[in-house]
Amino acid sequence: MASLQVEELSHSLLEISLQELVKEPIITIPQNFIRLDQEPPSSLPYGSPSPITTPTIDMSRLVSGEDDGHELEKLHSTCKEWGLFQLVNHGVSSSLLEKLKHELEEFYKLPLEEKMKYKIRAGEVEGYGNTAREAGKLDWADRFFMITNPIHRRKPHLLPELPSSLRNTLESYLLELQKLATKLLSLMAKALKIDVTEMIELFDDGMQSVRMTYYPPCPQPELVMGITPHSDATLLTILNQVNGVDALQIKKGGVWFPVSFLPDAFVVNVGDVLEIFSNGVYRSIEHRATANSEKERISVAFFINPKFEAEVGPSPSLINPKNPPLFKRFRMEQYVKDFFSRKLNGKTYLQHMSIENGEGNSA
Numbered sequence: 610m611a612s613l614q615v616e617e618l619s620h621s622l623l624e625i626s627l628q629e630l631v632k633e634p635i636i637t638i639p640q641n642f643i644r645l646d647q648e649p650p651s652s653l654p655y656g657s658p659s660p661i662t663t664p665t666i667d668m669s670r671l672v673s674g675e676d677d678g679h680e681l682e683k684l685h686s687t688c689k690e691w692g693l694f695q696l697v698n699h700g701v702s703s704s705l706l707e708k709l710k711h712e713l714e715e716f717y718k719l720p721l722e723e724k725m726k727y728k729i730r731a732g733e734v735e736g737y738g739n740t741a742r743e744a745g746k747l748d749w750a751d752r753f754f755m756i757t758n759p760i761h762r763r764k765p766h767l768l769p770e771l772p773s774s775l776r777n778t779l780e781s782y783l784l785e786l787q788k789l790a791t792k793l794l795s796l797m798a799k800a801l802k803i804d805v806t807e808m809i810e811l812f813d814d815g816m817q818s819v820r821m822t823y824y825p826p827c828p829q830p831e832l833v834m835g836i837t838p839h840s841d842a843t844l845l846t847i848l849n850q851v852n853g854v855d856a857l858q859i860k861k862g863g864v865w866f867p868v869s870f871l872p873d874a875f876v877v878n879v880g881d882v883l884e885i886f887s888n889g890v891y892r893s894i895e896h897r898a899t900a901n902s903e904k905e906r907i908s909v910a911f912f913i914n915p916k917f918e919a920e921v922g923p924s925p926s927l928i929n930p931k932n933p934p935l936f937k938r939f940r941m942e943q944y945v946k947d948f949f950s951r952k953l954n955g956k957t958y959l960q961h962m963s964i965e966n967g968e969g970n971s972a
């Protein structure tokens with residue numbers, strides 16, 4: 610088959626399925642994907658940085674009742690200093706994780722017409738496809754984003770219409786992750802010395818969403834971005850690197866480092882909303898994903914957030930004359946709307962919410 614003439618591709622296909630695009634040999638990376646505005650994946654002067662050793666938190670120790678406070682203290686210091694950790698012994702069964710991997714691989718093998726049923730509709734952010742970044746640039750990825758909780762916010766043509774085996778597996782997975790996130794956030798409240806009920810009231814039956822991403826192999830990975838640098842506008846994110854291919858990078862001390870996932874671990878990261886709620890004690894982390902020259906990659910990010918109706922700001926338990934609030938208060942619904950109307954750009958959205966640097970109150 611003739612090599613693909615990029616010029617002939619309609620822009621809309623680029624925005625919908627990169628997976629379709631790379632089915633044909635690509636001679637040149639389409640301009641929309643070339644990210645000369647970004648530090649390339651190997652940004653250190655002496656070559657590619659080695660993977661960074663990220664802290665590991667053992668969930669079974671945290672919940673066993675036998676923790677002498679050591680694991681909780683580690684969780685606390687990690688959220689303060691890193692905003693990210695690998696969670697092991699998390700209790701989500703390997704059979705469920707295997708099933709999820711299988712179902713997602715099958716989903717991405719479906720013909721484009723099938724996947725198009727879920728495509729992002731005009732003016733919406735949920736669904737299957739790719740959305741333009743700064744200056745019309747696209748990430749090297751096909752995404753499927755949807756709000757999964759509260760249930761009445763689910764779009765009828767998305768989760769409810771997925772192939773039934775994927776839908777059932779995803780439902781079980783989401784329930785497991787909801788339980789896991791609840792435990793983690795309650796433990797974090799304890800570590801922060803915030804009333805646990807204050808934390809639970811904030812996120813119980815709150816907004817939850819999931820982003821499943823398919824990253825096709827890329828012939829020139831150094832020219833593109835799998836996902837543009839950002840911090841998550843969430844309380845907490847639980848990332849599952851479904852098919853075991855590494856690509857996540859985090860910015861630490863101003864330098865990008867690859868993260869090498871431990872087998873069966875989730876990567877958990879503190880989001881901007883938790884940074885705000887903890888009045889800056891916990892820090893969200895800037896991250897990005899690169900592309901791989903040979904392998905496809907699938908990841909699933911589960912996002913947990915406060916209720917849409919919640920008014921969010923620094924927890925009153927952490928505010929006193931010595932610790933004035935560092936962030937504005939806002940309504941979650943408005944915060945989410947504003948987030949989606951901005952382009953991803955490092956931690957700039959959080960800076961916008963800071964009292965010192967904010968451009969104006971968005972509440």
Ligand SMILES: O=C(O)CCC(=O)C(=O)O
Pocket residue numbers: 820822836841848856857896897898908909910
């Ligand atoms: O796929 C990854 O490793 C990162 C995904 C991510 O950061 C996101 O979906 O917010």
Ligand SMILES: [Fe+2]
Pocket residue numbers: 839840841846896910
């Ligand atoms: Fe993210």
